[in-house]
Amino acid sequence: MADLFTSDTGKNVAETAPRPLADRLRPRKLSEVIGQQQVLGPQAPLGVMLESGSLSSLVFWGPPGVGKTTIARLLADETDLHFIQVSAIFTGVPELRKVFEEARHRRSNGQGTLLFVDEIHRFNKAQQDGFLPHMEDGTILLVGATTENPSFELNAALLSRAQVLVLERLSLADLEHLAQRAEQELDRSLPLDGPAREALLEMADGDGRALLNLIEQVAAWKTDGKLNTASLAGRLMKRAAKYDKGGDEHYNLISALHKSVRGSDPDAALYWFARMLTGGEDPRYLARRIIRMAVEDIGLADPQAQTVCLHAWETYERLGSPEGELALAQAVTYLALAPKSNAGYAGFKAAMAMAKRTGSEPPPKHILNAPTKLMKDQGYGDGYAYDHDAEDGFSGQNYFPDGIKRPVIYQPVERGFERELKRRLDYFSKLRAKKN
Structure with a gap:
């Protein structure tokens, strides 16, 4: 009678059981891997490492289904290292201790260990730090895999001991x-x-x-x-586009949308806007970001831009999805075609930096109110010129703290409505120079 793991023909059940196509086509050597020549080619990082016989710890960063696990396993085969695979989702500290102990024993017998950690970004800081001594003394060669940006998800200490290789989605x-x-x-x-x-x-x-x-x-x-x-x-049901509202794709796509608007490309802006919506992004998040674009990249070059965005958001709140999303799409189009200026944004940042730098410098006394006799005796309000009584409605007085050289903070551009604001600014600058 056959045992539990052997068929009546004497073959192992695992050998006769049907295998998924993905498993049957798993490459047996690195030369069979499809794509990823930017890391596997003769002059690419892994090609050079294997040629020199010096493989270092690695972190594979890329989307699902591009060969991270397969390449790690084949690297172990190419370098005669024992391959161990764990997942950060299912592995805790006790299991890791056991892995390290077995690797240490294996090393004492003359064989190294390639430890492949899938979803390595899911380990917390303490768990990630636990790999460091075993990497440093050569007990393991670590190969981690992550779909998230290692710069944000992995400890600096671990990253300093491993080379990050980017694997790309297949063409x-x-x-x-x-x-x-x-x-x-x-x-x-x-x-x-x-x-x-x-x-x-x-x-x-x-x-x-x-x-x-x-x-x-x-x-x-x-x-x-x-x-x-x-x-x-x-x-067939169409596969949902890869999009994680809390991960890299979220930030990559909103960056693409923002930069397309800034670059005055309505077609690209609408495409990335649609990509985010089809990925399940909250339209309210997009409405907030669209208003930010109006404030940051258009500003006073088109003061109406903010109003258009606010009205689009209000329309969305009244109509809901999907009808209200058209209003947001139209706001995106308007912003992409609006004249661009970050003069207000740059001026505000310059003012904030100056405020921090100058500390508690008081305003000049001539522009301070003097509601008491003591304050009048201290010179509060003394010499203040009421602008409405001045010629041209402009006194040209100094409004910065005494002893601070007048800076140039707001510098409008020669585009859109800011062209008119620049004309006004130049006019007041000439009057100020004349009066002083």
Whole structure:
């Protein structure tokens, strides 16, 4: 009678059980990895390390499904290191202690350990610090994987001991190469016409593992002839775009939206705005950021810009989604085409810096009110010139603290309404110079 792990034919059950396509196509050597030549090429970081026989601790930063785990495992094979994989989600301090102890024992017997830590950013500071002594004494060679920006999520001490390598989402050409490899493994072509095949690749959104899962579904269908795009869309649910409202993609996309507005490109601005909405971003967050763009990048070059944004937000609150989002989209378009100036923003920052630098310097006495006799005796209000009584309605008096050289803080640009403000500023500057 066969035991629990052996079939009647004598084969191990694990060997005869069906394996997912992604597992069957897992590369057996680094040369079989699709994409990532920016880290694997002969002159790229890993290529150079392997050529020199000197592999250092690494952190792989990139989106899901681009080969982080596979590359780590193959690096262990290439360097004759024992491969251990743990996940920061399921591994605690006791399990890590056991891993380190086994690695230490392995090292005493002449073999090193490559410890691959998936989702390493999920370890807290104390847990991350726990790797340091074992990295320094050579007990382990650490390879961490993260989908989050290591600069924000990993300790500086750990980053100083590891090289960060960026893995990129797979291109359509990479995904097509992977699809062809899958068809060879399945020994049949996918039942899709050209446009449907391209649509399938786009559904994977740069994720090789996701593509193989989709291919496995499509290959199992019993069809007569090739399916078109509409038929494919009817049978498959489109994969949601990668977007984490609290992570890197959130900040990357809002940065892209803001810079597109600043760069006066309404098409790009609307695209990134739509990307954030389709990713599930809260429109109220976008409304706040749109107003910030109006204040920071347009300012007084178009004073109406803030009003447009506030009205768009109010319209959204009254209509809700999805109708109200059109008002926000129109505000984005208006901002992108508005004249740009950060003079108000720069002037405010300069004023704040000057205020911190000058400390508690009092205003000049001639502009202080004197409600008591004592204050009058101290010179409060003495010599104040009432501007409405002056010629041109302008006295030209000094309003900065005594002893401080008059600075130039607000410098309007020759664009939009600020062109008029600059004309006024120049006018008052000439009058001031004449009166003083």
